[in-house]
Amino acid sequence: MEQLVLLIPAIPIAIAVILGVVTDKALIPKVSIILSSMIALLGLYGTFYVLTNDAPIEGFGGYIIYNELSSILVPYVAILGLVVRKYATKYMWDEAGYRRFFILLNFIFASIYLLVMSNNLIVLALAWQLLSIALYLLVSFNVGSNSAVKNARWTMGIHKGADLVFIFAVVLTYNTFGSADLGVLSKTWLAMSFHPADNPMIFVIGLLFLIAAMMKSAIMPFHIWLPYTSEAPTPVSAVMHAGVVNVGGILLNKLAYLLLLSPAVLNIAFVIGLVTAILASLIM
Numbered sequence: 001m002e003q004l005v006l007l008i009p010a011i012p013i014a015i016a017v018i019l020g021v022v023t024d025k026a027l028i029p030k031v032s033i034i035l036s037s038m039i040a041l042l043g044l045y046g047t048f049y050v051l052t053n054d055a056p057i058e059g060f061g062g063y064i065i066y067n068e069l070s071s072i073l074v075p076y077v078a079i080l081g082l083v084v085r086k087y088a089t090k091y092m093w094d095e096a097g098y099r100r101f102f103i104l105l106n107f108i109f110a111s112i113y114l115l116v117m118s119n120n121l122i123v124l125a126l127a128w129q130l131l132s133i134a135l136y137l138l139v140s141f142n143v144g145s146n147s148a149v150k151n152a153r154w155t156m157g158i159h160k161g162a163d164l165v166f167i168f169a170v171v172l173t174y175n176t177f178g179s180a181d182l183g184v185l186s187k188t189w190l191a192m193s194f195h196p197a198d199n200p201m202i203f204v205i206g207l208l209f210l211i212a213a214m215m216k217s218a219i220m221p222f223h224i225w226l227p228y229t230s231e232a233p234t235p236v237s238a239v240m241h242a243g244v245v246n247v248g249g250i251l252l253n254k255l256a257y258l259l260l261l262s263p264a265v266l267n268i269a270f271v272i273g274l275v276t277a278i279l280a281s282l283i284m
Contacts (some may be wrong), residue, residue, distance in 0.1 A: 004046050005059025005066050005117060008074060011039050012110035016103045025098060029089035032102050036085060039113075040078035047071035058119070062183065065119035069253060073116045077243060081109050088235040101141060101233065108134035112243055116250060121170045121180040124254070128166050128216075128247075132159040135244060139232045151231055158225040162215035169208035176201045182254060189257035202258070206265035209255055217248030220276040 015035050022028055046066045050056060056067035066074070085105065092101050111134050115127035136159070140152030174180050176199075177188055213219075218226040229240060252259065252269070259266055 002057065002059045004042055004049075005057050005064050008039055008042055008046075008066075008117065009064070009110050009113040011035060011042075012106040012113065016106040016110075019099055019103050019106070022099070028099055028102050029085060032106065033082060033085050033089075036078070036081055036106075036109075040075060040082060043071075043075035043078045047075055059117075062181070063120045063123050064114070064117045065183075066117060067119075069250070070117050073250065074113065077109065077112055077116065080239075080243060081105075084235050084238050087238070088233070091235060092233060095233065097141065101138075101235075104134060104137050104141070105235070105239070108138060108239060108244075112247070115247055118254075119182050121173060121182065121185075124182075124251075125163075125167055125170050128212075129163055131216075131244065131247065132156065132163055135159065135240070138236045138239075139229050141233055141236065142231060147231060151229065155225045155229055158215055158222060162212045162222075165208055165215065166212040169205055169212060172201065172205050172208065176205065186257045189261055193257065193260050199261075203262045203264055206255075206259055206262040207268070209251065209258070210265055210269055213248030213251045214272065215248075216251075217245045219248065219272060220279060223276070 015032055018031055018035075019028055022031060046057060050066060050068060050071045056065050056070075058065050085102070088101065088105065092098055095101065108131065111127055111130040115124060115131060118124040118127055136152050136156040139155050140149050170180065173185070177185055179185055179188070215222040226240075226245075229237065232240075259269075
């Protein structure tokens, strides 16, 4: 079963490599769609296994894991990926860089799978960084447009800021709790919740992770990068709005036990989320 966990993020990378040598343009989307359907099947099988055995599937020494969260998100992301690839088959046909688009699309999905299944803050930080790079390359896909490249740089600036904040939070977490393993950390945080202690570092770490999530998910006041992605191809917008902007929520879900130790961070998240939702509904 360990192979299942490793295959899910590895398949999109393998697809990208295969597409690099495919010479027939018509085969590019077919190869991408057919092989990507394997991820959806693996995800559904993994979900069935987790639900029936009431146990996660660990891979790569426990650094990545297929658990309850993965069992929901991996099939969802995989099916979304199939829809986006199918839509992009005709939509991107006349665009320059057809092959490059599908390679980058698989790259960003590999980053999302790795982020969803990461069970270690170091792996999570790596996936976080890769997602920023993949998003930049897709937003600046139309390299012939100066405005597209400029907008991509604005987007990259916000996301690299989120990356730096995230890395700082990871370093503080390791220095404070002595581990980067999310399984170990979750047990530690859960145990601490029964014996609350006044530790200001918990608030600082929780706030830093919250800020990183807000920047990545275009939450006010870090929402300014989202309009700059308007020149990206429409399939990219689909991936962004249905996938990328949700990674902040995924991060906070993984750190749920930490956030429970700091009601102040939860209150800040609630207020900012409420204000963002109200303003977004008024603007839209």
